[in-house]
Amino acid sequence: MEIALTVLMVALVALLAAQLPGRAEQVRTAYRLGEIERRLRLVMDQLGVVDTSPLPSEVREHLARGDKIKAIAAYRKATGADLRSAKEAVETYGGQH
Structure with missing residues (x-):
């Protein structure tokens, strides 16, 4: 019973760890966010919107x-x-x- 519980806990931890974003995913997300912010600034500049x-x-x-x-x-x-x-x-x- 204890072995089965231990195996189940290890499997659960492994599944949770697999869900964490890796370094490459963090870099992609940061790049995408930077691009979104850049494009938003372009739109705001084009429309003449100023964030005071x-x-x-x-x-x-x-x-x-x-x-x-x-x-x-x-x-x-x-x-x-x-x-x-x-x-x-x-x-x-x-x-x-």
Whole structure:
């Protein structure tokens, strides 16, 4: 009974591991996302649409209250950016809230 349970657990772990995206898939996904973003910028430029505040709403709310540290943390959580990038983004667009 224990052997069957162990084999079943190993098979389940193997199936779950097979579902995880590999490095090649992550690279393809990142490339596709970059292409989508590039094309969206082209469309927005063609239409004359300007995003005056690309910050997530939660970040803008923290900035409106004057809490820059929470704004940076919220930006990192929303975008997955590293600390330096989040700080630069908040400082760049922070004056536009």
